Amino acid sequence: MLGLRRWRRPWLGVLAAIALMLPLVVSKPFAIDIFIRVLLFAFIGVAWNLMGGYAKQLSLGHAAYFGLGAYTSTILQIRFGISPWIGMFAGGMVAMAASLPIGAVCFRLRGPYFAISTIATAQVLMLLFLKFRDFAWGAEGTTLPNLGNAPLMMQFDAKAAYYYIALALLAIGLAITYRIERSRMGYYLMALGEDEDAAEAIGVNVLRIKRQVYLISAFLTALAGTFYVQYIYFIDPNTAFSFNVSVEAALVSIVGGIGTLWGPVVGTVLLEATSALLQSWLGSSHGGVQLTVYSLILIAVILWRPSGLLGVLTEAYGRIAYAGPSREREGPLDG
Amino acid sequence: MAEALVVRNLSKRFGGLRAVQDLSFSVNENETVALIGPNGAGKTTSFNLITGYHRPDAGSVLAFGRELVGLRPYDICAHGLARTFQVARPFGKMTVLANVMTGAFLRDKKPEVARARAREAIDFVGLSAKEHVPARDLTTIDQRRLEMARALATEPRVLLLDEVMAGLNPAEIDQAVALVGKLSQRGLTIVIVEHVMRAIMAVARHIVVLDHGQKIAEGNPKEVVANADVIRAYLGTGYVHVATPGEGRC
Numbered sequence: 001m002l003g004l005r006r007w008r009r010p011w012l013g014v015l016a017a018i019a020l021m022l023p024l025v026v027s028k029p030f031a032i033d034i035f036i037r038v039l040l041f042a043f044i045g046v047a048w049n050l051m052g053g054y055a056k057q058l059s060l061g062h063a064a065y066f067g068l069g070a071y072t073s074t075i076l077q078i079r080f081g082i083s084p085w086i087g088m089f090a091g092g093m094v095a096m097a098a099s100l101p102i103g104a105v106c107f108r109l110r111g112p113y114f115a116i117s118t119i120a121t122a123q124v125l126m127l128l129f130l131k132f133r134d135f136a137w138g139a140e141g142t143t144l145p146n147l148g149n150a151p152l153m154m155q156f157d158a159k160a161a162y163y164y165i166a167l168a169l170l171a172i173g174l175a176i177t178y179r180i181e182r183s184r185m186g187y188y189l190m191a192l193g194e195d196e197d198a199a200e201a202i203g204v205n206v207l208r209i210k211r212q213v214y215l216i217s218a219f220l221t222a223l224a225g226t227f228y229v230q231y232i233y234f235i236d237p238n239t240a241f242s243f244n245v246s247v248e249a250a251l252v253s254i255v256g257g258i259g260t261l262w263g264p265v266v267g268t269v270l271l272e273a274t275s276a277l278l279q280s281w282l283g284s285s286h287g288g289v290q291l292t293v294y295s296l297i298l299i300a301v302i303l304w305r306p307s308g309l310l311g312v313l314t315e316a317y318g319r320i321a322y323a324g325p326s327r328e329r330e331g332p333l334d335g
Numbered sequence: 336m337a338e339a340l341v342v343r344n345l346s347k348r349f350g351g352l353r354a355v356q357d358l359s360f361s362v363n364e365n366e367t368v369a370l371i372g373p374n375g376a377g378k379t380t381s382f383n384l385i386t387g388y389h390r391p392d393a394g395s396v397l398a399f400g401r402e403l404v405g406l407r408p409y410d411i412c413a414h415g416l417a418r419t420f421q422v423a424r425p426f427g428k429m430t431v432l433a434n435v436m437t438g439a440f441l442r443d444k445k446p447e448v449a450r451a452r453a454r455e456a457i458d459f460v461g462l463s464a465k466e467h468v469p470a471r472d473l474t475t476i477d478q479r480r481l482e483m484a485r486a487l488a489t490e491p492r493v494l495l496l497d498e499v500m501a502g503l504n505p506a507e508i509d510q511a512v513a514l515v516g517k518l519s520q521r522g523l524t525i526v527i528v529e530h531v532m533r534a535i536m537a538v539a540r541h542i543v544v545l546d547h548g549q550k551i552a553e554g555n556p557k558e559v560v561a562n563a564d565v566i567r568a569y570l571g572t573g574y575v576h577v578a579t580p581g582e583g584r585c
């Protein structure tokens with residue numbers, strides 16, 4: 001049913017076709033590298049958006065799950081020779097297990113206090129991996145053994161292969177979001193994001209729903225962690241639990257449109273592409289200019305369009321298309 | 336008639352303030368009971384105690400013979416008690432339909448079923464024309480209607496309405512009164528907190544009067560407005576002689 005409905009929307013087919021053809025047309029490693037980063041961060045944004053966007057639980061600690069995913073698969077691969085394909089899911093499981101106690105503590109707090117407590121969880125994990133050297137290589141980290149072209153160990157000669165993995169991850173993330181958005185859980189997430197007390201009054205077990213969406217979000221973020229390590233062949237606590245990952249996950253969603261299906265994708269395309277292009281054009285001659293422009297975009301969006309770029313478009317579309325009273329619409333935003 | 340809701344010796348203190356003291360009353364099935372009293376009398380606190388938002392220091396709340404004290408609000412809603420809030424709390428970004436569907440999901444997981452039930456509740460409160468309007472764009476009375484529809488969609492047996500008529504103009508109050516009457520005809524048990532006396536007289540057969548957290552009077556509307564304690568609580572001691580039984584007005 002999902003597949004059928006999907007092809008009824010021609011633009012989605014076009015988009016998918018472009019995404020699939022892109023590595024065949026553009027073959028510069030530099031360009032593909034940017035595409036991979038865009039897909040990866042869009043995927044992390046999608047994972048974050050389930051919780052931070054729909055349920056408005058502003059987590060700034062998703063690096064915790066990114067890092068756990070990265071470390072789990074790497075430890076399994078180097079110590080036990082287990083394929084990262086399996087390690088990826090093991091990482092997801094570890095992240096889910098970790099999200100339960102983290103959630104139990106952090107969900108007691110609301111608003112900015114919740115955000116701050118999540119930052120702390122990622123930092124604590126980073127310190128643990130920094131200090132315990134025999135556990136996971138400590139501060140100097142480790143490189144992954146280069147096995148050449150070994151698809152079973154998630155290593156490829158062709159960069160395009162990584163591109164397709166990232167694309168698949170993003171497609172999975174979007175499909176999951178699409179399903180959740182239209183289910184009871186989607187409505188519950190949005191409702192508790194708007195008003196927790198009012199949601200409880202109509203029978204929403206707020207804490208349980210938060211816990212469930214945190215599990216899903218943590219699992220997906222961990223998959224991204226594994227992929228990233230496999231892609232850059234290196235892991236250390238500062239990369240794996242980088243605060244930048246947490247911030248980026250939130251920023252791409254906020255800029256693109258918080259709590260919308262395509263928001264994180266739109267936001268990543270804009271931010272990552274701008275940042276990468278500016279860096280390559282100006283990075284060497286005018287250091288710091290790209291960061292300035294990047295920041296200006298952020299300030300502009302947050303100042304004038306806090307609902308994000310997609311929010312502006314959907315509102316305009318809603319005004320034009322649904323002026324009549326009884327048109328059928330779907331999803332919690334539109335009933 | 337069977338008792339739908341029995342409140343027994345309910346007490347709650349906030350620091351030094353005794354918000355509700357030893358409150359007892361009961362509501363029969365399909366009856367409409369009003370809870371009235373001056374500002375700060377403990378009406379909303381009583382609602383919060385009954386619906387699980389505050390935990391009482393003492394006392395019990397039985398709904399259809401089942402103890403509710405200690406349950407969380409969503410459990411209490413699942414047991415058939417739905418409430419509205421004094422200040423309407425719609426899910427602003429979501430449409431009217433999505434708001435009400437969220438309530439309907441309590442009884443059925445399937446979106447199609449929830450959508451159908453939500454439409455029914457929206458139709459009942461007369462909001463069908465605004466189904467696709469985001470809740471934050473509604474007028475005050477429509478937001479109140481939405482709150483009622485959302486509560487109705489959870490298929491309650493007891494409906495607790497917290498000042499649904501505050502801030503409405505006289506014409507709107509008439510509409511709201513008619514709506515509460517319609518809810519009662521549908522077989523719902525209703526507990527209503529209200530300041531608009533005209534509305535209370537029209538909808539409630541039984542009134543419980545609170546002052547400083549205590550029940551000071553109880554009875555049918557005529558008895559209550561003639562009650563000396565009630566007049567003293569509302570108007571002060573100087574006015575007690577004005578009222579004589581039988582010609583009580585408010």
